[in-house]
Amino acid sequence: MLLGEDYITEEGEFVINMGPQHPATHGVLHMKIWLDGETIKKVEPHLGYIHRSIEKMSESLSYRQFVFVTSRMDYLSAHINNQACALAVEKGLQIEATPRAQAIRVIMAELTRLASHQLWWACAGLDLGGVTPFFYAFREREAINDVMEETCGARLTQNYMVPGGVMNDIHPNFQKRVKDVLKQIKDNFHEYDEILTGNVIFQNRLKDVGYISKEDAVSYGCTGPTARASGVSCDIRKLFPYDGYDKLQFEEILSTGGDSWARYQVRMAEMLQSVHIIEQLIDNIPEGDFAAKTKVVIKLPKGDFYQRVETARGELGVYLVSDGAAVPYRCHYRSPNFANLSAIPRMAKGAKIGDLVAIMATVDLVIPDIDR
């Protein structure tokens, strides 16, 4: 029987390759796993299967153009990525988006976060073998996408944020439809609890699986719900408020569990917080321009600018170096998934194969964001 050159090591470890084509890796992530029976001895993530050199591409695109490329990084938080780029350019220009634009941006960002967490919930259920939850979550996600489609023109890669504000004003139906979506989410939220959260099989699959301590989470650079589940306070919306988040009332969800179950609960609670944020804004969108006036060709002054935002998965940093020209001299993205992925080998040590799937599900990796 031939199982490949190095299928079994000298120590008797069984080596399997999870990915790049595998149902549970949500894309082209490649995990090399050293197994002892079902127990994982070592995990080694291999990257680069979907590298599209977005950073290098951004260096040849103008400050208006490079915003849209970032939709393709973390495609589930496309709005928030775009917002980060727009904010970085605004920082360089030393302008601020108009109050109306800020409110619209925050609503859109939180809707994106809701949609993203719903997709995560759907896929977490799917990864652990329950197919049905997927469809329940997608019902609500579709409603959010319809709102996006109506106002932004696209469902997933919206490209709605421009430096100085948003691309066009909200659709006349926007407020009513957002309220309908929020009502639908709140009405159906108990179903999420019934079919997955309360389910004893699901709980046992997640509890005490993939533990990572607070210290480890900090040293691996985890951000977002992954770190907050270990008790690291890292919500950029609270720590470095942008686009008027400081005027809003919301809680930073923290848990001290550190395991997959804590990560699950943090995300579930964040969904309700997002609903809460949108509810504060939806009736109070200020009147005025939807975008600040900017020149047709934007040129940033010499210098470097860094802007961080909280995407659905953690901290996204945009680092722009400008030499005064119309295109960035250097552009770098600090993507949340790359740092979160680096913690997976630590979490998965000593777990079972099924646990690795649960860990990847709750860390919620988006592979194009890792490679960029």
Added chain:
Amino acid sequence: MLKEYFGTIFSAIKSLLTGMKLTGYYFTHLKEIVTEEYPDNRATLKMADRFRGEVIMPHDEKNEHRCTGCQSCELTCPNGSIKIIFKQELQPDGKKKKRIDTWVYHLDMCTMCNLCVEACPSNAIIMGQDFEHSVYEKKYLKKVLNKPGSKLMDGVEE
């Protein structure tokens, strides 16, 4: 000890039955089905009015468009999916003027980012709602947006 053992069993069974109740509810309530039967509902399917399906150039009944050929869209397109080819056109007053000959749109490269529509100073191009773009050969995805024999609308250039 024994109480805990049976307690876990009963709470487990209860949680499983809660889930089964939910799926059972949807099994018996078929009106909750959310599937859209797409090719069958073509007649009633209405896309959102801002939906970005493709770039189109509206022509009026006199076969006139609004494109002056300023190339703003071509410059602002991040993917190079727009190419404008010019010609010299004899005007009624005898002068020759630069006018667009073909407005080439590469649908296969377009990401529907809407930047060209935003950049256009004369509102000559808009986003269309058609999304059924499948063709059998790649060459059909290269489109010419200005219709043959079309002219620039009067009064746009000023």
Added chain:
Amino acid sequence: MVITGVCLLVFLVLLCFFLGYMERKVAAFMEIRLGPNRVGPKGSLQIVADTVKLLFKEGLTPDCADKFLFNLAPGIMVVTSMLAVAPIAFAKDFQIWNINIGVLYVSAISSMGVIGILMAGWSSSNKYSLIGAMRSGAQIVSYELSIGLSLISIVILTGSLSLSDIVYSQANGWWIFKGHIPIIISFVIFIIASTAEINRAPFDLTEAEQELTGGFHTEYAGMKFAMFLLSEYINLFIVSAIAATIFLGGWMPFHIGGLEGFNHIMDFIPSSIWFFGKTFFIIFVIMWFRWTFPRLRIDQLLNLEWKYLLPISMVNVLLVTLMAIMGWHF
């Protein structure tokens, strides 16, 4: 005898078509979808279209596979699952093979299926297949015990291993009503353990698509893969038929003591309808499990058997024995 056999084979294949359609529709309705609705009326011929597609697909055999075992494994799976159909009583006095150790025969044959799975997993020379096959070994060996013990509780009450005797013993009431709580417990244990035995979700660890990309049948394609599906559905039918025969009275109509008129109406319904009604009810419940629950982990699966199902069924057998000796059942 040969004609009966051929009829049975055709019946089983048609039954699998129906079960495939039923599974898709059940799944779709639970998932607020429509399910297959293109081929034939309400999509009922979809499964035929799929079979035709699988027939014409290349039955690829991997280069490094053990070709003999690789091709033998699907055959063993189908044969073992079909063998277990023999002693099942489909209707009143309609039984292919009235063997006097029917219960023993069925439980012996149904545990043979694991050999096919192990063979498929080993000969594919695929790492995922191997892990899936080893999991199935551990799983079926342990769940065999609970199934045996819950069957024994009825055998104790009837005093016979013959399936037809067990059906006739329920003429005055099904065991699930006559046998008080211990029989209900063993019915529940039987359903859980047989779901695990036939490798269906939430116990489908041998396939475990999200973990092992298909488990033991990762490398199979075309008709060989279809044979695994066939055996899966036949197994589903068999465990449901056994559960219906043993606990729910097989083809026996539903009678309530004292209500003569009601009992007469029940007798008018043909016995085969009673049998298939009960069987499909249990099939539906097992499908309901599949489309509701997430999958267990391998160690939790074994914990469930060795820490919960097995001790409970052992105590349960003790209670049933006490009940049988004291004559407390109806």
